[in-house]
Structure formats: structure tokens, C-alpha cells
Amino acid sequence: MSEPRRAAAADPVRIDDTLWEIPAGAREDMRVPARVFADADLLEAIRTDHSLEQLQNVATLPGIVEAAIAMPDIHQGYGFPVGGIAATEPPDGVVSPGGVGYDINCGVRLLAAPFTAADLGERRGALMDEIARRVPTGAGRGGRLKLAAAELDAVLEQGPRWLVERRGIGTPDDVAATESEGRLDGADPARVSPRARERGADQLGTVGSGNHFIEVQRVDAILDAETAEAFGLREDQVTILIHSGSRGLGHQVCTDYVRRMDRALERHGITLPDRQLSCAPVGSDEGRAYLAAMAAAANFAWANRHAIADAVRRSVAGVVGRGAAAATRQVYDVAHNVAKLEEHGGRTVCVHRKGATRAFPGQPVFIPGSMGTASYVLAGRQGSMERSFGTVCHGAGRRMSRTAAKKQVEGAALRRELEAQGIAVRAASSKGLAEEAPLAYKDVDAVVRVVERAGLAGRVARLRPIGVVKG
């Protein structure tokens, strides 16, 4: 039932200073408009790939409400664009595994250390070495945390809370400082296939590869003193940002349900412009099964970042001291690939966030830049509830393919350049490093300025990298 669509995206119309819209009438199959938060320069960059065409495709999903929405870091993905948001109304509105992505609950966790970059001083290299030694990175590498089948079930159901209560890993405060307290309701391990379990069983506590990383940073600027204090952040403080997801387990859950829903499209009478948008009504057997499996994978991802954070604290203990490790506090943990049932505008909707971060008013949000550039701590604002289903961007957003980045940047040279900037690099692969070169990404400052001007979130602090362990 899928038909390839190759039409170019329609021209967006400017709505206000930071919002552009492609009207629903631009294509016969669009049910709602497609909206993009961007400034003129970012929009120009966005229009160089298939992002907007993909956003228009999202606008065709059955049951989508209000608009298909994109953040300023949007870029071309597969099916959904990365940086896209879609809210659908159950029970007939659909849930689409591709609207979450393969890396279910890919997200970021920020830890705040009790010491400054100056305090860390010469020990920075040793800390990076220790983190790199304790946290497996790269393709397919397993972790130290081995789980029996029943224990994996418990993690899938309970997320990081199980690690705290049964393995003494992390603290209850960490769990409290996690989106949804690290546990989505309705998780059902029985909906996770044996293959997904096999892929994930030994990957808890591992970073993976691609754009995943652990970055040690320095608070470079406080931009909102009151909120920074509430988040426990102060100038020159060392922070650690962990970016990873549900690893092979989540990849397989998405694979399984894209296939299953693809085969059920005709039965549900759904026609799509892109097969990767395969979906099923939220209230259908397929929809409910996917949400239960996705919740389990999301809980696994939170447990994964929780286990990585524990290894980071152990690294701090080894290099700086046990007291410093015990006082290394979790600021928050946010998902940026997930679907959740939420209340918006007086109705329950299934909000798909694909490369987009929940940003409820006052909630901490972390926007990683690229290696060598700043990352930001934001706080959600009321505007996000009114304009974007409580959502903001998730990063700088790629602007260049991995192949192009590798053509322009040589990994070893980039490593030297970053080291010269005071960033200690620990990366298994120089090519992998080159793929994630700063020039492959948009300007994170510009992206963050747009979401602030749009009233979706406010800047709280700017973080500069002083070391990176690259997946």
C-alpha cells in the first residue's frame, strides 16, 4: 500500500519571527499543515535536503492533530525527519514506530560534579582514560552488567529503579531526576521479541557508536542565574553529558514492529507516502503491542544511561575521590526518541518525538552541540505547551552526510585540532570521529536562539567540552 513519493516540498509561508508553515492544502494527502520553527538562515539549510518533504509525509498520518511540527535542528531521516513531532488522537489515530526511530529513547543525561574544571586540572586526562576504560563504546560491544532473563524482564518493566533497588547501582535521587522517573507505564517484556532481548541482554551500560558519546564539560556561562541555581549549576563547574539509547534491543523492537505494521496496513485501510511511516491505530492490537514493547525498550534505555552514569561516578571516585563521586549529582535525564500518551489542549494524544525533546515548563532540557562546540541547558517554557506539544529541539542537527564529513575532515587531524582546543579525545575510530566533525552540524547557538525566541524554552547555561569519549 506504500507508494514512493518524490515530489519536492512546497514553499513554507512565514507565520512569524520563528515559525513557517506549509498549508495542509499543499498536497492532497496532507491532513494538517507542516510547521517548522526556524530563522531564515536555518530554513535555507533545512531546504537543502528532503526534511520538509518528509515532514509533509508525516502530515498525512491518520489521526494526526493540529500540525506536523519540526524543530530548527530538523534534518532528513527515513520516514519521519529527525527533529519532528506528530501528535495523533487515539483510538483511531496511529502510532508509528518510525516516528520514534530505531534508537528508542535515545536521550541525554547530565551529571554535575562538585568540583570545577580548575580543581580537576591535570587530572582531566586521567578521568577521560578512566571513563573510556569503564564504559564500553563502539559497535556491538557488550557491558559488564550481565542479566539473567528474569532480571532483564525486571529492567524492561521497571527501568533504572530495579538497578537501584536490586543491584545498588545509582541512587533513588537519580531515578527521581529522570523523565517519567525512568519508567513508562504499560511496558510489557512479553511484547519484546527473543531477538531483541538477545541483542540487548549484554549491552546495558554501553554507549554504542554513531553520534553517541560521553562528554566532560565546563560550565562556560550562566545565562539564567535563578534557574541555574535551581538546577544546581554554577560557573566553571564540571558536568558530564551522557548520550546513548536502548542499543540493539531498541533497534530490534523498532525493526520488528515496522515489519509487523507494514504487513497490517491494508487491513487497517492505511495508505502511506513512505513505507517507513508504517503505523497502526493506537487502539489496535499492533498499536497496543508496539507501545508496550516501546515502553519496555525506553525503560531499558534509561537503565542503560543509569548504568553508564554509575561507571562515570566510579571513574570520578578513582581519579578525584570518593567524596567527589558521591556528590556528583544527576541534573536530569531526557529522552529524544519516544512516543507518549499525554494531555494537550484538553485531550489525550500520542506524541511522537523523533529527535525532539520533551520540554514541559520548568523542566531541564539538554541540547548537545557537536564535538568542539557548546552544549546548552535549557528550561522548558509555557510556549512549548501552546505551540509544540511540550517539545523542543534535541541538538544542533546534521547538515552534512557522514561521507561528506569524512571527505572534508581527516580523523587524526581533527583529533589534534580538538586537543589543541583543550578537548581530550578518546575515540576508538578516527573515521568515526571524522563523521561527527563539528562542520557536519548546524550552528547550535542559532538553533537554541530560535527555540528561545519562539518561547518554547529558555537558555539556562552554556557548557563547553573539555573531554569526549566517542562511541
Place this chain on the structure above:
Amino acid sequence: MESTHRWIEHTSELQLELHARSEAGVFTEALHALRELFEDDSPGDGEPARRTVEAEATDRGALLAEWMAELVFLAEKEGLVPDDVRDLVVGEDTVTAKVVGRLGAPRHLVKAVTYHDLELRRDRDGWRGNVVLDV
């Protein structure tokens, strides 16, 4: 006509275009493309291994995707870098083969084989496939 593959520019993922004289040739070429990706210019010398692979799907494009998904799974779980394929049988809705390769440490992670722009069809010169990988 020689079997060929090429990686096409994609902002965030890897798009693979495959060409072969026969449909089965596209499946073989897909394996060679994955070998190239997993080796990343550094051929390993791991222990030789042979695995039986079976996949099924309801259409041609999906069958190609499922075949590649099996190879991705073997790479992730066993570290199998595929070198070649034997006894390849591409049926109406199934593909079976013996994959020979080396057990090592694939350098490039492939998260999944997507259904985006998925294609396997006959063209003027033979058969053409198109696949986007999430990496």
C-alpha cells in the same frame, strides 16, 4: 554487466544503491557492501565461520531488507564479517543461503535496515536495489 554498489549521500544515514544482472546478484552485492562497511578499510583476520541464513518477507524489497537485517544481526551478535555467500536461493517470499566470513569486530555499527525508499526491481540492465541503513 558486473554487480556494483554505491553509497549515496544522505544527511544522517547511509543509502545504498545496488545493481546486478540477476535478482540473486543484488542479494550477493548487498552482502559485499556490508562487508565493506564492517571492514571499514581494515580487513580483519578473524577465525573463519559459516552460518546458515534464512529470511522471509511478503514482497521483493522487504525480502532484500530482511536478508540484510540478518547479516546485521550476525555482525552485531557474533562479530561476523561476511566474505561471500554459497547456495543462495531467492524464492518468492524467502531467501536462504550459507554465509561464509570471519569472526572479528565489525567496525561500523548498523542499527537497522529501514523500509524508507526500499526497492528491488528489474530495470533495463538487470536488477536494481535501494536500501537506507540507520547507522
